[in-house]
Amino acid sequence: MISKSTIDKVFETSRVEEVIGDFVQLKKSGSNFKGLSPFTDERTPSFMVSPVKQIWKDFSSGKGGNVVAFLMEHEHFSYPEAIKYLAKKYNIEIEETEQTNEEKQQASERESMYLVSEYANKYFQRTLWESEAGKAIGLTYFKERGFTDETIKRFGLGYSLDQWEAFTKEALKDGYQLEFLEKTGLTIVKGDRKFDRFKGRVMFPIRSMSGRVLGFGGRILTNDKKAAKYLNSPESDIYHKSKVLYGIYHAKQSIAKEDNCYLVEGYTDVIQFSQRGVENVVASSGTALTPEQIRLINRLTKNITVLFDGDAAGLRASLRGIDLILEQGMNVKVCTFPEGEDPDSFAKKTPLEELVRYLQEQSKDFIQFKASLLMREAKGDPIKRASVIGDIVNSIAKIPNRIQREVYIQECSRIMDISEEVLFNTLAQISNKELKEANKKYKQEQRAFDVVKNEVAQETSKVDRLNVLEMSLIKSLLIYGGKEEDFEDLLLKENEEGELTLEPEVFKAKVYEKMYLDLQQDEVAFANEQFNFLFNELVKRYSENDDFSVDAIINEIDPEIAGEITGMLMDEEQYDLHDWESQNIFPKDRDTGVAQQVSETILNLRCYLIDEKVKELQQKTSENKDGSNVEVLEEIQNYYHLKVLLSKKLRRVV
Structure with a gap:
C-alpha cells in the first residue's frame, strides 16, 4: 500500500500539463493549454488543460479530472498504478511491498494481464543478459544488428529460451496464474500440454504510450521454413495491434518537439534510427496502417513522413496508408531509400548529419511521390494515365481542408499537365457522390434515433x-x-x-x-x-x-x-477553444x-x-x-x- 505522504508528494510535484503533454500535443491558449481530444476522433481542439487549477476537461467526451484521472481514463491504470507512474516520472521514492500470491489472485483480470506482461518482459531481459544461451544467441544477434548495450536495455530487448516450457514453468513457480499466461498469449495451452509461444526467439516488448508492456514481437533465429519469421502476441484485452505503434513510448517527446513523425515498418528500423539520433520514429509493426494508429500520432503532430525501402510492390500497397493519413487531416510526405536499402540498413551505415540531410532533401510531398510512382507504371498509355490522374484526385478528395485541396489540385494540374477545370470537376463529382452516401447513411441512422428520441426527451425534461x-x-x-x-x-x-x-x-x-x-x-x-x-x-x-x-x-x-x-x-x-476575442466577441467576465x-x-x-x-x-x-x-x-x-x-x-x- 502506498503511504498518504507519498501520494501527497506525487500530487504536489506532478504538473498536469507536463504529464498530458506526453500523450497530447498541447498549445498555449491564454492561461490554459488546448489540444485534440485523446478520447474521440476529432479534427478541432476540444480538450483543455488548466495549469493553474491542475485539472483537464475534454468537452467532446465530457471526461475530466486531475492528473491521476487522466492516466486512469487514457491508460486504464488503477489508482495505485497511476501514482506509481507519476512517482517514476518525477523521481519520487515510493514504498512498495512485494505482492503475495494471494494479492496477485485478487487483482482484476486486466491488471493481472499487465502484471504478467511486465513479469515476462523482465524475465526475457534477464534471460538475454544472464543465461549462457541468451548471451550466445540473443545478445550476439542484437550485436550483429549493430545495437549497443545501452540501446538494447533502453528498448527492453530480450530472449526466450529454445525450450518448450522454460518461461511458463518459471512464471507458475513465481505465483502467476496459467489463465493469464494464456490470455496474454505468452503460453499456449492444448489439453494437458502447455508451452511457450515465443520459444527460441529474440523478444521486442511492445509498449503503450505511457510505457506499459502490452504484448511482444518475437523473431526466430533459425532457418525453420515452417515457422513465421516474426510472431506477435495475439489480440487480448490489453493488446490490440491496430491501436498500437511500436516505439511510440520512446518517440513521443521527440515527435512533439520536432513536430514530425517518421513512420517505418519494422522494429529494427525504429531501434536503428533511434540509436543513430533520429528519435521521432514509430513502426506499424508489419500490419497495414489503421486510423487508430494515425490518431495516436495526430495527438502529437500533424506531420507524418512515411519511409519506404525501394521495393516497388511494397510501395504500391503502402499508398492506401497515405490515403488514410490524408483522411485524418494530416500532412504527409514520403521518403524512399536507394534500391536494396531499408531504413535499418541505411541508418546503420549513415552518419547522423548525413541521415538528417537525406531525410530532409529526399522527402517528397505525397502528390509528387504518387504521381512519379504511378506515371512510371502508366508509361505512354493514355488510358492508364487517365486512371492515374483519377487515383490522385481520389486521394486529394480525402483531405478535409478545402484550401489544401485546392492547392493540391493546382499542383496536380502542373505535374500531370492537365487543366485545373477538369480536375476540379472530377473532384466535385467525387465529393457529391460521397455526400449522397453520407446523407443516405445519416437518414438511416436518424430514423432509428427518432424512435426513441421523444421518449428520452420526455424523461429528461422533468429533471x-x-x-x-x-x-x-x-x-x-x-x-x-x-x-x-x-x-x-x-x-x-x-x-x-x-x-x-x-x-x-x-x-x-x-x-x-x-x-x-x-x-x-x-x-x-x-x-x-x-x-x-x-x-x-x-x-x-x-x-x-x-x-x-x-x-x-x-x-x-x-x-x-x-x-x-x-x-x-x-x-x-x-470559450478559449473558439478564440472569440479574435472575432471581436468578448464573453462576459465570469467574476x-x-x-x-x-x-x-x-x-x-x-x-x-x-x-x-x-x-x-x-x-x-x-x-x-x-x-x-x-x-x-x-x-x-x-x-x-x-x-x-x-x-x-x-x-x-x-
Whole structure:
C-alpha cells in the first residue's frame, strides 16, 4: 500500500500539463493549454488543460479530472498504478511491498494481464543478459544488428529460451496464474500440454504510450521454413495491434518537439534510427496502417513522413496508408531509400548529419511521390494515365481542408499537365457522390434515433430545470465559495402608512455563508446525491479553512465526483477553444455580478421547489374524496404568498 505522504508528494510535484503533454500535443491558449481530444476522433481542439487549477476537461467526451484521472481514463491504470507512474516520472521514492500470491489472485483480470506482461518482459531481459544461451544467441544477434548495450536495455530487448516450457514453468513457480499466461498469449495451452509461444526467439516488448508492456514481437533465429519469421502476441484485452505503434513510448517527446513523425515498418528500423539520433520514429509493426494508429500520432503532430525501402510492390500497397493519413487531416510526405536499402540498413551505415540531410532533401510531398510512382507504371498509355490522374484526385478528395485541396489540385494540374477545370470537376463529382452516401447513411441512422428520441426527451425534461439550478449553485460554490460579496436582500418593513413594503438592505457575507443560510431557511436538500455531498463537504471545508483551495479536494474524493467538479470549473474555459476575442466577441467576465447571480439562483430554486410542493398539494386535494381540503388549501395559499414575495425579490410579476 502506498503511504498518504507519498501520494501527497506525487500530487504536489506532478504538473498536469507536463504529464498530458506526453500523450497530447498541447498549445498555449491564454492561461490554459488546448489540444485534440485523446478520447474521440476529432479534427478541432476540444480538450483543455488548466495549469493553474491542475485539472483537464475534454468537452467532446465530457471526461475530466486531475492528473491521476487522466492516466486512469487514457491508460486504464488503477489508482495505485497511476501514482506509481507519476512517482517514476518525477523521481519520487515510493514504498512498495512485494505482492503475495494471494494479492496477485485478487487483482482484476486486466491488471493481472499487465502484471504478467511486465513479469515476462523482465524475465526475457534477464534471460538475454544472464543465461549462457541468451548471451550466445540473443545478445550476439542484437550485436550483429549493430545495437549497443545501452540501446538494447533502453528498448527492453530480450530472449526466450529454445525450450518448450522454460518461461511458463518459471512464471507458475513465481505465483502467476496459467489463465493469464494464456490470455496474454505468452503460453499456449492444448489439453494437458502447455508451452511457450515465443520459444527460441529474440523478444521486442511492445509498449503503450505511457510505457506499459502490452504484448511482444518475437523473431526466430533459425532457418525453420515452417515457422513465421516474426510472431506477435495475439489480440487480448490489453493488446490490440491496430491501436498500437511500436516505439511510440520512446518517440513521443521527440515527435512533439520536432513536430514530425517518421513512420517505418519494422522494429529494427525504429531501434536503428533511434540509436543513430533520429528519435521521432514509430513502426506499424508489419500490419497495414489503421486510423487508430494515425490518431495516436495526430495527438502529437500533424506531420507524418512515411519511409519506404525501394521495393516497388511494397510501395504500391503502402499508398492506401497515405490515403488514410490524408483522411485524418494530416500532412504527409514520403521518403524512399536507394534500391536494396531499408531504413535499418541505411541508418546503420549513415552518419547522423548525413541521415538528417537525406531525410530532409529526399522527402517528397505525397502528390509528387504518387504521381512519379504511378506515371512510371502508366508509361505512354493514355488510358492508364487517365486512371492515374483519377487515383490522385481520389486521394486529394480525402483531405478535409478545402484550401489544401485546392492547392493540391493546382499542383496536380502542373505535374500531370492537365487543366485545373477538369480536375476540379472530377473532384466535385467525387465529393457529391460521397455526400449522397453520407446523407443516405445519416437518414438511416436518424430514423432509428427518432424512435426513441421523444421518449428520452420526455424523461429528461422533468429533471432538467432542477438539475440546472442545483448545478449552478454548486458551480458558484466551487468557484466563489470563499469570496466575500455585497449581497442585497429585500426585507419586509412597515412604512409610515402602516403598509408592508420590500426595502433593500445590503450586507457583506461570503458566498458559502449566504448559500448555506438561505437554503437552511427552507431546509432544502439537493435532489442530486453527488451535489448534496459536494455542497455539505465544500461548506465544511470553507468554514474550517479560510485559505481552502478547491483544487485540493479533487485529489481526495471519488474520481466520479471529481470529474463533475472538473466539468464545472472548466466550463468557462471552453470559450478559449473558439478564440472569440479574435472575432471581436468578448464573453462576459465570469467574476461580474457574482452576488446577484448567486441570489437569483437561490431564489429560482426556492420558487421551483414551491411550484413542485403546490403541485403535490393540489394532487392531494383531488385524491381527498371526503372534501375536507381546508387545511391543504390554506397551505397552498401560504405557498402562493411566499411565491409572490420571492418573485418580487426577483423583480418578476406573478
